[in-house]
Amino acid sequence: MSGLLYDVIHRRRDVRGEFTGEPLADGVLEKVLTAAHAAPSVGLSQPWDFVVIRDRAVRADFHRHVHEEREVFASTLTGEAAEKFARIKIDGILESTLSIVVTYDPERGGPAVLGRHAIADAGLYSVCLAVQNLWLAATAEELGVGWVSFYREEFLRKLLGIPERIRPVAWLCLGPVSRLQDVPDLERHGWRERRPLAAALHQDRW
Amino acid sequence: MSGLLYDVIHRRRDVRGEFTGEPLADGVLEKVLTAAHAAPSVGLSQPWDFVVIRDRAVRADFHRHVHEEREVFASTLTGEAAEKFARIKIDGILESTLSIVVTYDPERGGPAVLGRHAIADAGLYSVCLAVQNLWLAATAEELGVGWVSFYREEFLRKLLGIPERIRPVAWLCLGPVSRLQDVPDLERHGWRERRPLAAALHQDRW
Numbered sequence: 001m002s003g004l005l006y007d008v009i010h011r012r013r014d015v016r017g018e019f020t021g022e023p024l025a026d027g028v029l030e031k032v033l034t035a036a037h038a039a040p041s042v043g044l045s046q047p048w049d050f051v052v053i054r055d056r057a058v059r060a061d062f063h064r065h066v067h068e069e070r071e072v073f074a075s076t077l078t079g080e081a082a083e084k085f086a087r088i089k090i091d092g093i094l095e096s097t098l099s100i101v102v103t104y105d106p107e108r109g110g111p112a113v114l115g116r117h118a119i120a121d122a123g124l125y126s127v128c129l130a131v132q133n134l135w136l137a138a139t140a141e142e143l144g145v146g147w148v149s150f151y152r153e154e155f156l157r158k159l160l161g162i163p164e165r166i167r168p169v170a171w172l173c174l175g176p177v178s179r180l181q182d183v184p185d186l187e188r189h190g191w192r193e194r195r196p197l198a199a200a201l202h203q204d205r206w
Numbered sequence: 207m208s209g210l211l212y213d214v215i216h217r218r219r220d221v222r223g224e225f226t227g228e229p230l231a232d233g234v235l236e237k238v239l240t241a242a243h244a245a246p247s248v249g250l251s252q253p254w255d256f257v258v259i260r261d262r263a264v265r266a267d268f269h270r271h272v273h274e275e276r277e278v279f280a281s282t283l284t285g286e287a288a289e290k291f292a293r294i295k296i297d298g299i300l301e302s303t304l305s306i307v308v309t310y311d312p313e314r315g316g317p318a319v320l321g322r323h324a325i326a327d328a329g330l331y332s333v334c335l336a337v338q339n340l341w342l343a344a345t346a347e348e349l350g351v352g353w354v355s356f357y358r359e360e361f362l363r364k365l366l367g368i369p370e371r372i373r374p375v376a377w378l379c380l381g382p383v384s385r386l387q388d389v390p391d392l393e394r395h396g397w398r399e400r401r402p403l404a405a406a407l408h409q410d411r412w
Contacts, residue, residue, distance in 0.1 A: 002347055005214055005241075005343060012244075012246070033407070035212060040220045043397070043398065048406060050406055050407055051411070052407065052408070052410070054409075055410040058411070069323075072323065072324070073324075090320075090321070114296075115296070115355040117278065118279075118358050119355050124330075125334045128334030128338070129334055129335075131335065132245065132335040135335075136339075136342070137212070137215065140211040141208055149321040149322065149328050150321060150323075151324055162412045166412075170331070186249065186250040186320065191250065192250040197236075200243060200254060201255075201256055201258065203257075204260065205264070206367045206368045
């Protein structure tokens with residue numbers, strides 16, 4: 001049985017160019033969000049929220065901002081890196097079926113969140129665990145997910161009317177795809193290679 | 207096939223009291239770490255490392271520190287919360303088979319990490335995605351995982367000889383368990399209840 005989980009974990013991709021825009025089958029979005037919501041969280045604080053965005057005007061505004069930020073990053077590159085980056089697609093905001101913004105509420109479960117007194121970021125970590133559950137569930141449902149991170153949090157907060165205390169953590173494009181690539185986009189385009197696991201392993205001490 | 211993933215996602219628990227200390231079957235630790243290492247990461251930076259800790263002296267030192275931090279948190283509680291917390295076990299450091307510390311290297315893949323120029327924490331988020339892959343893989347292998355967060359990062363950095371630029375993100379206890387609880391510990395002990403998904407959902411705007 002564990003083999004099926006590994007298959008999903010290794011097939012999962014960060015999708016940019018393969019979204020078809022087709023509608024989701026009935027009930028699938030709820031299953032994927034229920035999986036996200038079943039993530040572990042520090043002190044059982046469940047500090048996440050999910051904003052499901054279908055509105056094309058909202059997505060178009062975000063897309064415009066993302067492409068301004070693309071230029072900000074591009075302007076820091078020269079030579080080969082600039083050439084490689086020019087070929088890399090960074091989002092599928094307009095082509096995907098919908099987007100999901102995942103947020104963090106530091107006051108949820110407070111003031112005394114069990115397990116967070118020494119590590120303020122522990123609540124933020126919980127939100128990311130929910131994102132990965134969502135991503136794997138979507139992959140198992142034959143959907144693609146693409147995490148877009150070329151944006152300023154303040155822009156996104158204003159765009160969606162997110163309260164000041166809430167932090168947007170992820171903009172995820174979601175939907176049916178023509179295929180999942182075998183090799184991650186950034187590796188295929190020669191931006192970076194995958195690192196062998198052995199290079200990341202330490203025994204007993206660093 | 208997706209049903210098996212959901213089963214793992216919903217069976218997964220944050221384990222404290224059910225570790226047996228039995229050895230892992232051959233090859234299982236590598237499968238679980240390979241799953242973690244297959245997580246998505248901003249700019250394909252793969253900014254994580256894994257320190258596998260079997261040394262009992264290291265674990266005993268950490269356990270002592272965690273219980274000092276338990277007292278720090280307990281001293282902030284009064285009344286019913288203090289009584290509930292007194293009954294809650296916060297770690298299985300000594301009873302579990304081994305521990306894995308997961309860290310974050312902000313310089314990995316730098317200086318220009320694709321997708322991180324506007325969101326400095328995006329690399330930290332990647333590390334958490336690896337943790338959730340590890341957690342689900344361990345659950346599928348019938349192992350328990352318990353994330354311990356009652357510690358100061360500086361203490362852990364010194365204990366393991368972690369370089370200054372590297373940030374410890376998680377201490378995970380891992381190993382065979384007598385069972386996984388049906389209900390999360392903190393809910394069973396009346397610390398907090400699970401929130402309905404509907405309360406976390408927003409459409410198009412917050």
